[in-house]
Amino acid sequence: MSKLLKFLKPYRWLVALVFLLMMVESMAALYLPTIMADIVNNGIIRAVTEGTPQQAYIIQRGLLMLLVTLGSGLAAIGAGYFAPRVAAGFARDLRRDIFVKVESFSQKEFDTFSASSLITRCTNDVAQVQNLIGMSSRMLFFAPIMAIGGVVMALNQSVSMSWIIALAVIVLFGFVGIIIPVVMPRFRLMQGLMDKLNKVAREMLHGLMVIRAFNAQKHEIKRFDEVNTEIFDISLFVARVMGVAMPMMMLIMSGTQILVVWVGAHQIAAANLQIGDMMAFMQYAMAVIFSFMMITMLFVMIPRALVSAGRIAEVLDTEPSITDPSRDVGFTEKGVVVFDDVSFSYPNAETNALSSISFTAKPGQTTAVIGPTGSGKSTIAQLLLRLYDVSSGSVKVNGADIREVTQKSLREKIGYVPQKGQLISGTIASNIKYGQPDVSDDELKKVAEVAQALSFIEEKEMGFEAEIGQKGGNVSGGQRQRLSIARALAKKPDILVFDDSFSALDFQTDLKLRQALKSHVSDATLIIIAQRVGTIMNAEQILVLEEGRIVGRGTHEELLKNCLAYKEIASSQGVE
Numbered sequence: 001m002s003k004l005l006k007f008l009k010p011y012r013w014l015v016a017l018v019f020l021l022m023m024v025e026s027m028a029a030l031y032l033p034t035i036m037a038d039i040v041n042n043g044i045i046r047a048v049t050e051g052t053p054q055q056a057y058i059i060q061r062g063l064l065m066l067l068v069t070l071g072s073g074l075a076a077i078g079a080g081y082f083a084p085r086v087a088a089g090f091a092r093d094l095r096r097d098i099f100v101k102v103e104s105f106s107q108k109e110f111d112t113f114s115a116s117s118l119i120t121r122c123t124n125d126v127a128q129v130q131n132l133i134g135m136s137s138r139m140l141f142f143a144p145i146m147a148i149g150g151v152v153m154a155l156n157q158s159v160s161m162s163w164i165i166a167l168a169v170i171v172l173f174g175f176v177g178i179i180i181p182v183v184m185p186r187f188r189l190m191q192g193l194m195d196k197l198n199k200v201a202r203e204m205l206h207g208l209m210v211i212r213a214f215n216a217q218k219h220e221i222k223r224f225d226e227v228n229t230e231i232f233d234i235s236l237f238v239a240r241v242m243g244v245a246m247p248m249m250m251l252i253m254s255g256t257q258i259l260v261v262w263v264g265a266h267q268i269a270a271a272n273l274q275i276g277d278m279m280a281f282m283q284y285a286m287a288v289i290f291s292f293m294m295i296t297m298l299f300v301m302i303p304r305a306l307v308s309a310g311r312i313a314e315v316l317d318t319e320p321s322i323t324d325p326s327r328d329v330g331f332t333e334k335g336v337v338v339f340d341d342v343s344f345s346y347p348n349a350e351t352n353a354l355s356s357i358s359f360t361a362k363p364g365q366t367t368a369v370i371g372p373t374g375s376g377k378s379t380i381a382q383l384l385l386r387l388y389d390v391s392s393g394s395v396k397v398n399g400a401d402i403r404e405v406t407q408k409s410l411r412e413k414i415g416y417v418p419q420k421g422q423l424i425s426g427t428i429a430s431n432i433k434y435g436q437p438d439v440s441d442d443e444l445k446k447v448a449e450v451a452q453a454l455s456f457i458e459e460k461e462m463g464f465e466a467e468i469g470q471k472g473g474n475v476s477g478g479q480r481q482r483l484s485i486a487r488a489l490a491k492k493p494d495i496l497v498f499d500d501s502f503s504a505l506d507f508q509t510d511l512k513l514r515q516a517l518k519s520h521v522s523d524a525t526l527i528i529i530a531q532r533v534g535t536i537m538n539a540e541q542i543l544v545l546e547e548g549r550i551v552g553r554g555t556h557e558e559l560l561k562n563c564l565a566y567k568e569i570a571s572s573q574g575v576e
Contacts, residue, residue: 004129004309007093011086015137018086021079022141028072030149033283035065037157040276079138087134091126098122098315106322107387108347113315116198121315124194125308132298132305139294147291154284157277161263165285168256169292175248176296180303183241186234187304193234197227249293253286260285322389324406331398331405331413335363335494335525337384342393344383352391353379354548359541363494366518366526368536370569371545377529378419379548381499384527386410398494415488417501421480423472428457429464431483435491443490450516451486452509453479477504485513495525502528502535510535533575542566 264278342357361367448454460466537556544552552563559566
């Protein structure tokens with residue numbers, strides 16, 4: 001939690017104002033019982049014993065009580081207005097920093113933190129800490145002042161009964177000391193289960209078509225119910241513990257009142273205490289106990305918030321494994337990609353995904369990568385984009401080692417089309433302009449035409465302003481891929497990387513797209529990763545991968561003669 005308190009720094013003046021208002025409220029509340037005791041002792045009882053009316057005195061002291069109560073109420077309203085502002089601002093800034101931090105993560109960090117866990121940490125965990133800040137910004141100021149002030153004022157009324165307050169506080173803290181060790185582990189477990197619940201829900205929503213196709217709804221409901229029931233059981237246990245806690249605290253408070261009346265009555269009978277002083281002592285005792293009850297409530301909230309704060313701190317303290325150099329060396333060439341003896345293994349993997357990969361991709365040429373599933377084709381694209389860093393060797397773009405230039409400047413040179421077309425909620429135009437917002441309408445239409453997307457865009461009533469649903473759910477897979485290709489082309493990059501980006505296209509569309517692509521980006525470097533031989537057979541350079549190694553290199557005709565692995569792939573697809 002201490003690591004997160006820096007997020008309160010921008011609100012330090014608001015916190016100081018809340019503290020001042022809570023001090024006014026608490027001091028006013030502490031002064032009221034003294035006025036009441038004065039009214040009883042010097043107003044009511046004196047009038048009865050001496051037979052002298054004390055109406056003017058009672059009215060005067062009553063107006064003072066009213067004024068003090070009004071001041072206390074205004075201070076409470078002010079604190080209630082500003083305290084939530086502190087908590088909400090704190091949570092907003094914290095969520096923003098978590099989001100910015102996650103955006104800086106490399107693929108290695110995403111492999112460490114699951115997407116569901118990061119979502120939980122950014123939402124549920126932040127909410128837990130926000131709730132604590134919201135309550136503690138008032139309670140943390142109000143309760144100690146009331147507790148200390150209540151003890152001082154109670155002792156001023158009667159020192160002989162002070163042991164009653166001490167006994168009540170000891171019993172209260174003893175009870176809290178039993179509760180916290182019981183609930184703390186459950187809170188930690190509950191947050192972990194929230195991650196798991198989000199994971200199951202995300203998998204179910206993303207894979208809904210597969211689930212229905214295999215009639216696996218009951219299986220998924222069972223998986224969800226298992227996690228949901230675990231959360232229910234833990235929540236029920238914590239609720240039952242807290243359900244016992246509140247009555248016990250009320251019992252302590254009621255017992256203290258009875259004890260004050262019992263002991264006070266004996267002292268009044270012995271003429272050692274006045275009735276008004278006993279009434280004031282009782283109110284001060286209740287104020288002290290109520291303050292400790294408020295502190296106890298904080299102690300109950302703190303364990304869960306501490307668990308959440310620790311999970312948030314894990315994200316904020318994680319340093320990205322891929323960082324920018326202190327000085328960007330800049331580029332000396334245009335469109336040249338060089339893999340120089342590159343080897344790479346994924347974190348915790350036993351074997352290399354790529355071993356001794358060397359090739360050069362030049363402007364105006366197409367370099368294709370083909371091979372069986374798991375041969376490391378997509379890994380080449382990830383290394384080129386520096387989503388991972390190589391284990392050995394080097395990757396150079398435009399004459400510079402990609403570790404010696406900033407990630408921003410590197411990726412500005414590359415247009416990337418992923419294996420699965422990823423679209424963002426918005427319009428068709430906003431998706432194509434995603435990497436280059438200042439694209440003109442003519443250029444927008446041109447790249448859509450090259451990507452073979454113009455025909456289906458023009459069929460839509462709104463054209464380029466047609467809405468794209470979340471993750472492109474309202475367009476087909478092939479249409480998503482074509483819009484992703486148009487987005488990459490609109491960027492006008494030096495290097496275009498297609499990671500099996502034509503897999504959802506029919507052969508005719510594939511052919512038209514490649515023909516249009518060749519003329520549109522004749523001076524760019526094309527790197528095409530594909531499964532279909534027909535997609536890459538016209539490439540100037542084809543690399544054949546097998547188990548992370550290059551087992552063939554050359555043109556289509558050369559590989560058919562010299563590379564058995566390529567010949568087998570071509571034969572299996574009926575290509576000669």
